[in-house]
Amino acid sequence: MDLTLIFYVAAVGLMLIGSAGIVLSSHLLRIIFGIALLETGANLLLLLATYREGAAAPIWVNGKFPLAMADPVPQALVLTAIVISVGILAVTLSLALRVHRAYGTLDIRDIRQRMEQDIADAAGIDMPGSSEAPLPVYSSAESGS
């Protein structure tokens, strides 16, 4: 099996695992880790886009440049992407910390419930029901008449 193909499968696999983490998990921290995995896969894919068999890093070694050198442009681009993902990680983690301080949980279903409750309380209306909840059951006296 080709080594490049393995790396491609790894890159796409990392992106899929990250997306699965974002979509499937309901814990805020796992969603953040999913974003980080997705970014890692995307970075690997970017680097692989110009990968060539046997190309060395474009760095001056022992008084000369290597004969075949890897493309420096995606490497510089990935450096930017890594720095940006660090920024995203810092902001999302601090937001998660703030949410945990406010609600005491990181489960997005609980958080959504609590937020809707807070909004309803602030607006002075009843808590809106879930769209997936069964229809309200009316008493037999009302339905019979």
Place this chain on the structure above:
Amino acid sequence: MRRITSALFLVGLAVLVAAVYQQMNLLVTPLAGDAINASAGQQVGAGNIVTAVVLAFRGFDTLLELTILFTAATVGGLVLGKPRADAPRDPDAGFILQAGADLFFPLLLVVGLYIILHGHLTPGGGFQGGVVLAAAFFIPVLARPGTTLDHHAVSLIEGLAGAAFILIGLLAMLGGEVFLTPLLDKGELGALFSAGTLPLLYLAVGLKVGAELAGLLAQLAATEATD
């Protein structure tokens, strides 16, 4: 229901990625990087061509990258707010972490500065070395939470480093060149003092990244949730 829709979404995403992979024209030649590889050594004088791309060919992009990091650190500080009231009374860490922090502080300082100052010659540079510097200043805070980082000094270093980066860029404009054009003598390829202003720019980047990350990590540690 939610699980089924999520699984459907993932299958669709996999099919999409596979389709893109099928259609992708891998490795278009000639690459833009080949032209850069051929000429950057003489043009910029940096032994590490990735550094030449980051600081000389697209230095303005790197300045914006620093802005993103600065914005992230600022937003983190804004969102986190004031540290916990009992943060200064946190107990010290165990013996291993304390001894390790004392032992590693000078080592990390030297390694971080080495990576920054040799960014134009060897793999590494301001961003990588800056992270090592941030670790050097953050590990002592982890070991002894009572001694916090001097936030005034940190923001002073950060501001001065950012200003130095922009000033070096503006100096090029005084000579009638484009913003952030590398100045000074290119020197001998592979020597420590070479590549003109690139090492100075990377030093500014390293100090800025290190100060920013150390400040952000210290703030995260001081405001972390109690339970």
